[in-house]
Amino acid sequence: MLSPVFDAFVEASPVSVMMRVLMENIFNSWRMNQIFETASVRQYSQELLFSSLVDLMSLVVCGMYPSVHAAYQKKAVxxxxxxxxxxxxxxxxxxxxxxxxxxxxxxDLQELLHLLNVERPSPLGKQYRLRIVDGSCLAGTERRLAALRPHAAKPLPGKTIAILDPGTKLVVDVIPCEDGHSQERSKFHQVLAQVQPQQVWIADRNFCTAGFLHTIAKLGAFFVIRQHGGLGYEPVGELQPVGLCQAGTVFEQKVEIVHEGGTFQCRRIVIKLTRPTRDQEWEIAIFTNLPPTNADGVLVAELYQGRWSVETLFQTVTQNFHGEIETLAYPKAALFSYCMALSAYNLLATIKAVLGSVHGVDKIDAGLSDFYLVDDIHGIYRGMMIAIPPQHWQCFEDFTDIQMVDVLQHLATKVHLKSFRKHPRSPKKKRPPLSVDGKHPHCSTTRKLKQYKATLDAIP
Structure with missing residues (x-):
């Protein structure tokens, strides 16, 4: 199926070959330049094409090169x-x-996944399509710009609002914002423009405003959004217990929320937790307009708990991929690199979906580590691109979706899943306070080990 020149890398690191095949197809030059010509408002192409910029930045955000300048030196010719x-x-x-x-x-990737038929079913049934929305503030950059140098405060280049499709695990849209101190609510109109009938929008309390909830309902969609303390409501009925979920006991009541002089009704789901949150909260309240016949209070609580998948996404983008580059201080550059990292995350999600189509979706979701997958790609990629000249990769630019699925599934059969298994840590134990000796800032490890062993031996 592939040229013999690929054989050594197909056997040693099929995941790296899958990543490059996807990059060649999805980031192909014609498609990238078409996106630029369609979306750009004032900027235009001169000597440096947008496709060349995407190719270079993809190597940086995927960790093949440590910085933009290092990638530029390699690609200078x-x-x-x-x-x-x-x-x-x-x-x-x-x-x-x-x-x-x-x-x-x-x-483009959704079309590939549709052929693979690995989309995770919605807990609410086929008539509902889930969307998880959350904001992320980009990490502070270096103070390289003249306007930033006099200030000790860490400069924030911007923030984004990402929209995740939990069925495919793809980031289907992102709303970038240059102002790192702006509220997510200033971009609500752009989020609401993406709302379609029968969608279920899941979000944290930052998205809980009367206008946001009312507009979603008015558009024929549904919301599962955590209650913000600043949003008032009038109870229509008493809190009634409806069951248990993994986090605790679930209660439910009908409420009315005032909006622009009128009111609208929805349900308020309260989870009384068995363990407090990291903010030491013992209750989580959620507003939803889902009909009780299709989604009881326990199912709504479980839907909201699934929101944490977007937090895992942000962690992968910032830790496994290089989505936040400290040297890119200009907001537009920082946001572009972050969006490149989100696109790279989508490629990784597609690779996991292909592996799921071959080895089983549940096995991939439960036991495969993003860290080890990306680490394997980091270690192999540069050597692979030296050993396999560019002309051998160019054929994948013109592959149809069916051809891509065939190639990717063939490569997936070569992947040994044991190399990429997760190793979850046990819960951390609370440590006793450290003893401090101001006269002895250092200690001998050997002596302390002997003292510790003597203490254990003395225990009857």
């Missing part, structure tokens, strides 16, 4: 522009272009 021109292009990438990159590539 192909890029054929100065480093200054490269950074000038990066700092001017318009937000609609960064957003379109994530949205359009996710649409």
């Amino acid at each position: 192909e890029v054929s522009v100065s480093a200054t021109a490269l950074y000038n292009k990066l700092q001017r990438i318009e937000l609609p272009v960064s957003r379109a990159l994530v949205h359009e590539t996710a649409s």
Whole structure:
């Protein structure tokens, strides 16, 4: 199925070959330049094409090179522009272009996943489509810009609101914002523009406003959103116990919420936790307009608990991929690199879906580590690109979805899942306070080991 030149890497690291095949197909030059021409407002292409920028930045966010400049030095002959021109292009990438990159590539990947038939069924049935929305503030950058140098405060280059499809595990859209101190609520109109009938939008309390909830219901969609303390409501009935969930006991009541002089009704689901949250809260309250016949209080509580999958997404993007690059201080450049990392995450989610189609979805969801997958790609990729010249990869640009599925599933059969298993840690034990000796800031490890052993031996 593949040329013999691939054989050694197919046997040693099929995951790395899968990643490069997907990058070649999804980030192909024609498609990237088309996205740029369609989404850009003022920016235009000169010597440095958008496709070349995507190719270079994909290597940085995927960890093949430690910095933008390191990748530029390696690609200097192909890029054929100065480093200054490269950074000038990066700092001017318009937000609609960064957003379109994530949205359009996710649409292409969704078509692949549709052929694989591995979409996770909704707990509510086929008539409902789930969406999880959450915001993320980009980490502070270095103070490289003249406007930032006098200030001790860590500069924030921006934030994003990501929309996750839990059925495919893909980020289907992202809303970037340059102002790191802006409220997520300032972008609600862009989120609401994506709402479609029969969708169920799941979010934390930052998205809990009367206007946001009312608009979702008005558009024929549904919400499962944690109650914000600032949103008032009038109880229509008493809290009634409805069952147990994994986190605790579930209660339910009908409530009315005031909006623009009128009111609308919804249900308020309260989970009385067996263990407090990290903020030491013992209750979680959730508003929903899902009909009780299709979603009882326990199911609503479980739907909200599934929101944590978006937190795992952000962790993968920032820790396993290099989504937050400290040296990119300009907001547009930082947001573009973050959107590139989200697109790379989507490629990883697609690889896991392909593995699920071959080895079983439940096995992949429960036991496969993103860290070990990305680490394998980091270690093999650069050597693979030296051993296999670019011309051998170019054929994948024109592959149809059916051809891509065949190649990816063939590669998935070569993957040894044991190499990528998760190793969950046991709960941390509370440690006693450390003893402090101001006269002896250091200690001998050997002596302490002997003292510890003597203490154990003395125990009857």
